[in-house]
Structure formats: C-alpha cells, structure tokens
Amino acid sequence: MDVLRVDDRLSDEERMIRDTVRALVAERIAPRVAGWFDAGTFPARELAPELGKLGLLGMHLRGYGCAGMSAVAYGVACRELEAGDSGLRSFVSVQGSLAMSAIHKYGSEEQKAEWLPRMAAGEAIGCFGLTEPDRGSDPGDMLTRARRDGSDWVLNGTKMWITNGSIADVAVVWARTDEGIRGFVVPAGTPGFTTGDIHQKLSLRASVTSELVLEDVRLPAGAVLPGVTGLKGPLGCLSEARYGIIWGAVGAGRSCYETAVGYAKSREQFGKPIGSFQLTQEKLAWMEIALGQAGLVALHIGRLKDAGEVTPQQISFGKLANVRAALDVARQARTVLGANGITLEYPVIRHMNNLESVLTYEGTQEIHTLVLGQAITGLPAYR
C-alpha cells in the first residue's frame, strides 16, 4: 500500500529512474543479497560497472561522465537501492556522495579528470577516510597528521570503519595539517598505505568495512584537495551522503513492511490469516503511517535541496527521523513474521541489523539530536 501516494508527486523522469533501479534490484540483487550477507561479502567489482552504466555513481554530480541528475532523482535511486540492502546503497553513497563528491567539490582539474570519469563508470572504486579508532563523532579532533616535506606531503595515522576501504582504488583521506584539516587523494598501492578488513560484523555484512593505516605515506604536492581547508570539507560531503540516507531508510523500511503485509495475509493461526487480527492490523497501519511520513519528509527535503535551499538542520531532521522510523518498522515487521522473522529467508532481520549501522554512521542519532537541539535553543550541547 502507499495510502498517501507520495510517488504521484514525482516527475516522469524520477519515476523512470525509480522503475529502472527497482528492476535492477529485483533482478540482480534480491535473489543474491541474503547469500552475500550470510557470507559477509559484496561483489563490488562485478556490480560497480553495472551501477555505472545506469548512471548511479556520482549521479547528482555534473560533468566528468556523471549523470547530473536532480537531488530527488538521486534520492529515489537511493531508496530503491536500499530496499535491496543498505550495503548496496552504502556502496553507491560512499562512491558518489563521499569520495567523488569530495574530488568534485574540492579537487584540482587534474584530480577531477584523473578520477571522476573512471569512478562514474564504476571502473575505479573510492572510499572516504574520516573516522579514526579513537575519533568518531568528534572528527575535528582527528589524530591523523599530514606534514610538508619540501613540496611533498607525508601522512601518518589510522582511519577506521571505512566503507570500501580495502577494495578502493583511491582513498580520500582527511588529515590535520599546520593549516587545518585537509583532504588528500591517496591511490591504492602508495607505499606505506595498507588496509585490513573488519570482520565479525553483524550489520552491513554485504559491505566491505576496513581500517586504513598510513605510515609515512609520501604524496606529491598535487595530492592535496586544493579547494578546502577545515572541517567544513568533510562535513560538506557528509551532508550529501546523509541526504541519500533520508531516502534510503524509506526503502529499507518499505521492504520490511511489504514483507510483513504479505506474510500477514498468508500465514494462518487459530484458523485465520494473522492479518485478520486487530493487533496485527494495528502494526501494519502504524508502519504505513511511519513510512508515509518518512516518504513525505524525504521528498520535501529533496525538493528543498533541488531549490538550493536545504539546511544542515533539515538534513539532520530527515536522517534522524527516517532512520528511526525505518528501524521501528523493521522491528515491528520482525514480530509479524514470528520465528521466520529471524532468518535470512526474509529480508526483515537483515534490514533491521543493517539499520543499526545506518543509525550510527554519517552522524549518530545523538549527534543529529544535538544539531536539532542547537537549532531549537540556540545552545550548543556537544561538550
């Protein structure tokens, strides 16, 4: 069901993108993703060119082989990708909204020409290294350092929880310099730059998450992103990725909801479909409302973004509200499925576990709450 018919407000082009991505997910992702989750793998090299061919990598960026689509079109694509799996949407977000967007926003002409067309085509994979083992919510206090040595830069430090880290051809790494925080384009294979994967995750298993280690990594002068200094650099990219999550969460929630509706109609107990019991209907009605509201929030923020009017507070509002809504929907859907809800035969618990990561990354729910708290009171409460 979609009682509010939010998608009726999409343009023909936006609906076409929705249908294309939905078909990709149905054919290429849905039949296989439980297996990837179970095995803790993600076939990035296989999927990246397919995603690139559809224009989904750096979809909202202009030039350099990128599709140059609207924010709403990008959001709709994120929603459909995350209905498949949050790991798939994370791959596309990190590639387009974080790594490519950093190079696109702040990079030199040479950096853009070297990396963006290959990344848009899915021939090169990117990652974005901001978080560190001891610095998560407070990246402004990062420990990774870059010092000048003649015209070169030398980087030392460790980044943690980096999506696509070990499979990336290029890492955008943020480091403290004497001038403030700066971004560096670090190609894989640079001496002193190594990666290791994080194992035993019970969330986002169909996604590669890695540690990046930089030991005296020497980079030429041209490796620094010339266009930005300070925390506003990485935060500008995070705003883009958070925007995608506002939509993506709706997709994950919808997949859980649709599964619960289907199950409620076919599963019988006490001689009747469980969907005929009032308690089950109450759950389904509540899920419909939660997802309808989340869908409206996503579309509203998307239209604001396309008009060039969106604020960081609105992005925090959307990320916080929609991920929470999706997680609540997933948990309710899980109960509708009873014991079957805990297996990978159904997508519900996979989405539910994934959404725990989505609640934490790109700014935790607490940090976004503080952003809103500051907007409401004018009083920052971070420390």
Ligand code: FAD
């Ligand atoms: P901490 O900052 O240590 O926070 C722990 C708890 O304390 C949280 O509940 C937090 O909200 C709370 N807290 C912290 N400060 C405050 C405060 N002032 N007031 C109230 N509460 C507070 N990072 C990248 O750079 N690139 C990536 O590609 C990337 N991918 C990720 C993929 C996955 C699967 C995961 C799980 C994380 C990823 N991250 C990535 C890291 C992610 O952004 C961080 O985990 C996140 O910013 C939180 O940092 P932390 O885990 O160190 O938690």
